[in-house]
Each structure stands twice: as structure tokens, then as C-alpha cells.
Amino acid sequence: MALKTAQEYLDSIKKMKPRVYIGGKWITNLLKNPVTKSMVMANSAIYGLAEDPAHKEVMVATSHLTGEPVNRNLNVARNIHDLDMRQEMALLTSQTVGTCNYRCVGCDALNSLASTTWEMDQALGTKYNERFNKWLAYAQANDLAVSGAITDAKGDRKKRPSQQDEIDTYVHLVEKRDDGIVVRGIKVSQSGAIGSHETLVLPGGSLKEGEEKFALAFAVQNSVPGLSYICQYNALSAEREACDNEDELGNPLYGQRETSTMYFDNVFIPWERVFLCGETKYCGKMVTRFAKAHRMNCGGACKVGFADLIIGGTMMAAEYIGVEKIPHIQEKIIDMVRYSETSHACAIAAAMRGREEPKGSGVFLPDDLFGNAAKLNIAHGFYEIIKNAGDIGGGLVVTAPRQKDLDDPEVGPVLKKAFGAVAPADKRMKVAKFLQHWTAGLHGVGTWHGAGAPQGQRFMFTLLTDFEKKKKMAKKLMGMKEE
Amino acid sequence: MGLSNKEKGVEIIAVSIDGKACGNYEGLAGTFAGFADSCLRMKTLPGFFRTDLTVSGELKERRLSLALPGAKRTPAELTEILDTALLNIVAFPSTQGEAECFIEVKSEK
Numbered sequence: 099m100a101l102k103t104a105q106e107y108l109d110s111i112k113k114m115k116p117r118v119y120i121g122g123k124w125i126t127n128l129l130k131n132p133v134t135k136s137m138v139m140a141n142s143a144i145y146g147l148a149e150d151p152a153h154k155e156v157m158v159a160t161s162h163l164t165g166e167p168v169n170r171n172l173n174v175a176r177n178i179h180d181l182d183m184r185q186e187m188a189l190l191t192s193q194t195v196g197t198c199n200y201r202c203v204g205c206d207a208l209n210s211l212a213s214t215t216w217e218m219d220q221a222l223g224t225k226y227n228e229r230f231n232k233w234l235a236y237a238q239a240n241d242l243a244v245s246g247a248i249t250d251a252k253g254d255r256k257k258r259p260s261q262q263d264e265i266d267t268y269v270h271l272v273e274k275r276d277d278g279i280v281v282r283g284i285k286v287s288q289s290g291a292i293g294s295h296e297t298l299v300l301p302g303g304s305l306k307e308g309e310e311k312f313a314l315a316f317a318v319q320n321s322v323p324g325l326s327y328i329c330q331y332n333a334l335s336a337e338r339e340a341c342d343n344e345d346e347l348g349n350p351l352y353g354q355r356e357t358s359t360m361y362f363d364n365v366f367i368p369w370e371r372v373f374l375c376g377e378t379k380y381c382g383k384m385v386t387r388f389a390k391a392h393r394m395n396c397g398g399a400c401k402v403g404f405a406d407l408i409i410g411g412t413m414m415a416a417e418y419i420g421v422e423k424i425p426h427i428q429e430k431i432i433d434m435v436r437y438s439e440t441s442h443a444c445a446i447a448a449a450m451r452g453r454e455e456p457k458g459s460g461v462f463l464p465d466d467l468f469g470n471a472a473k474l475n476i477a478h479g480f481y482e483i484i485k486n487a488g489d490i491g492g493g494l495v496v497t498a499p500r501q502k503d504l505d506d507p508e509v510g511p512v513l514k515k516a517f518g519a520v521a522p523a524d525k526r527m528k529v530a531k532f533l534q535h536w537t538a539g540l541h542g543v544g545t546w547h548g549a550g551a552p553q554g555q556r557f558m559f560t561l562l563t564d565f566e567k568k569k570k571m572a573k574k575l576m577g578m579k580e581e
Numbered sequence: 582m583g584l585s586n587k588e589k590g591v592e593i594i595a596v597s598i599d600g601k602a603c604g605n606y607e608g609l610a611g612t613f614a615g616f617a618d619s620c621l622r623m624k625t626l627p628g629f630f631r632t633d634l635t636v637s638g639e640l641k642e643r644r645l646s647l648a649l650p651g652a653k654r655t656p657a658e659l660t661e662i663l664d665t666a667l668l669n670i671v672a673f674p675s676t677q678g679e680a681e682c683f684i685e686v687k688s689e690k
Binding site for chain 1: 589590591609610611612614615618619622623625626627628629630631664665668669670671673
């Protein structure tokens, strides 16, 4: 089996028993809690896209290891077309589920691993790439849902990992054994880890000599003993748990973006699943390569898919109250399109200017500058987009009663009178709830920090931009002589 | 001719319950080591971490003998528990290849 259907994924997850805590309780069945279920249903929809012949070009790739068709979420990009289809997949999945493609981080992590383990084997004579390829072939053959864990808890940011008062703020090595390693520590903000079969764990940043115990990359099955997940919990989680009809929610089927804190409590990892252990010199490369892939996909495509949904909802809100032809409304909607399509253009450019990295590896990664531009642009642009959605959607976006209240014999008629306009009240309130999900939910901060906060992209701009060359060009045109 | 298990990087694990073979599972190489670590160091099965189900066992070479203390369980119940545990360590039922690792389970009163 190379491609799982949505139903086969659901069937497999029904039997998985990760140790998951959410909102004050440990749960044993992901599909019985409405919040965790929304995450699983989103992943299921991603599997479903690969079944649809209309999306085959985007969602299905050919494994470079076996020549078999594989889900693109498990594909290593081997050319420009692969990179382009990868960012198109991020766009399509966001447009489809209005939340994370929870296999996305895993996909970018495995591309970084393919590149960096190859380089390590060439330079150090290690066998990491061979191991990684065997793991990948197995994941592809069984079409596993693979999430990615990068961000350590980090503790006091002024201190290096080994200087922290609480060493568990970084995932680290506890013991090396003949058959594998034992690890402990904490990774935070891990999207969709609970509903995956496996997670790829990468170092959270560059490391120095002397910090070998934090230099780890490995694949872990998500229900192994010692691994626990503490899910995020917020007003939207509580609303979903409390409501008796999910149709009333802003994103009824797939919910908000579900993440968890992953706690590794002396978890054993067999050597066959270890792809970096102690080689501090390669941690920075591994993270940077992950980031350049993820910034193209997360910044320039995923959030653009969200923007498409927000723009659609905002236009409906305008039409429902009869303001869609007013010039300043049209101008604001055009601005929303401008922010979003500029980011998508950066993602396409990042794919088109992608290159093999390192030379000889066969692994293609996006252009760094354009990928960072995509992410930085959408980080700021997304706030403008949701600002305009709130502006055009009006106060109702945050003041609407429940949809269900329209059916109440006493207050329903009042609400229908109050909110009926060009469109009836129920349609207006449905759109208001949809826009509330985006403008007053988690996606603003999520977009800002996802794939790294903008300061990281600004730092990369400083590194990647040849400012001296620009000065030289300007001087030449001005007729100034070089000093 | 197909690749060997070693070339593919997988291993076949045979499961028997109360002396009776009940199926093979294929996992990535290292899966058996992970399963054994779970049972012997963590005293639990994958997917049953910090539940009431504790296990004890003994490992000799590539053969893991397991006992599940507590009430006597039927072979069908034990089969289901082992099936869940192996799926939770991402090993899947297989009819191909020769087993090189063995899990023998018996229930205990």
C-alpha cells in the first residue's frame, strides 16, 4: 500500500493510543473528544485530497527511493517541479481545511533531513542518510502521517541549553546504548502531533561544541511509552467542547489549529531511527534547511490559502449588507488580495529559484531569500487582511449571538429582525462566526510565529542581501568613485 | 528477486500466545528493540503507557517472553492487546518475509 485513503487513515488512528491531556483530563480516544477529533478530521481530509484525481498532480509524487506513487507530504523534492507542487499543496490544503495540513512540518523536516544527512555522510563517513532513507521508504510504503517537532521550550533565552536551570527545556540525550538512545525534554507548539503516526524531531537551533547532548534528530512513534502530549486549551477549545452542534462554529469540521506540548520522559529511540546524534556542526544547517522549506510553504502558500477563505467570507459579508460596490470596501478587498498574492508570488519565486543543496545530494530546496520574503510579508500582511475582514464584516463579527438563538421562540424573531439585511439573519450570522474564527481567533499570532517569528526572517535578509553590491551600483550611477 | 528485510531496513516479528502462533508483524528495523525496551524498562506495552496494564518479561537474544499479570485473559483478548501494542509502535500485520524476532505471550493469574 503506497497511498492510504482518508478512511484507512481514520481506521489506523482509531487504534492509536497516544497519551494525550486536554483541558484537565487524559483522553483515550482522539475521536471522542470534539477538539482532538477536529485535528484528526483535518488530517483525514488531507489524505482524501490525494484520492481525488483532480488533485493528483499536486498531492501525489513519485518516490525517488522506490519509484512508487507516494503522498507528496512524504516526498523529497528532487527538482523545481517538486518544489512548485509542494507549495501548491500547502495552498490547496489550507483552502480545503482552513487549518493546518498537520503533515506539513513533517514534510519540510524530512526534506531537511534528506539534505543534511547526505552531507554528514559525505563529510563524516556516518550512515545517517542510509538510515533515514530506510525510515522514509517505510513511512512512504505505509503512508504514515508524520508531524515535525522543532521548537524546544527554551527556558531563559539569555542562557545556552546546558546553562538552563531546567535542562528539560531542551530535548537532550540521557543515555547511549548498544541498541539506541534514551532522550528526555520538551518540545512545544507541535501542530497535529497527537493525530500522527510518527514525529520527526529536529534540533531547535544552532548548537556549539560542548552542546553535543542537545544535538539530536530522530523519528519517534507517537504512542511509545514515556511520550505525553499536553494539548493547547483556550476559549475556542472550550466552545467546541461545550457546544451541542458543531455547525455553529467558525470552522465546523476542522476547527482551529491544534498543537500540543510534547514531553519526552526518558523515551527510547532505536539507532535505526536516529539521524543525528552529537554532531553540533550540522544542527544549524538542519534547522536552516527546514526553515527555508517551511517559510516558502507556510508563509507563501498555507497562509495564502487562509487569506483566500477570509477574502471570500469578507466579500459575502459585504454583499449581505449591500456594501460590496462602495469604493472604499472594494479598495480594502483589493488590498487583502494584494497582501496575499504578493506572498504567494514569493513562494512561487522561491520554488522556481530553488536549487540542489548540497550539490550532489539530489535534494532540492527553495531559494532562501524569496522564502523568507514570503513569510515576512505574510506575517505583516495577515494582520492587515484580518483587520480589513473585521472592518468590512463589522461589529457583528464579535458581537453576534449564537446561531442557535435564532431558533429560540422568544429571542429568535427579535434576532431575525435585528440582523436580517440583504441576506437573512442566519446567513449573516454564519459568515460573522466564520470571520470571527479568523479575526478573533488564533491565526494572527499563529501566522506571526509559525515557521519562525519575523525577526528570524529579518536576520536572514541581513545575511542574504549583498548591501555592498547595491551601494556599488548606486555609486556607479551617481558617478562616485570607489574609495 | 526482492530485497531482503535487512536491505529494506525492516524486521518481521512473530507473535505467539500461549504457545500458539497468532501472526507476523513488519516494522522498521529497531521496532523489536523498542518493543522490548517498552516491556522491560517501562513495564508497559506501547499505547498502554501509564494505564493499569503492566507487563513483565525476559529477553533472550531476539526472543521476548512476556507475561501480563492480573486477571486471566483469553487468547482473543491477548491477541487484541498485542495487535494494538504493535500498531502503536507502527508495526503492521504481514504475511511476507521470515520472522527474525519473536514475542511469546502468556497470561498470568
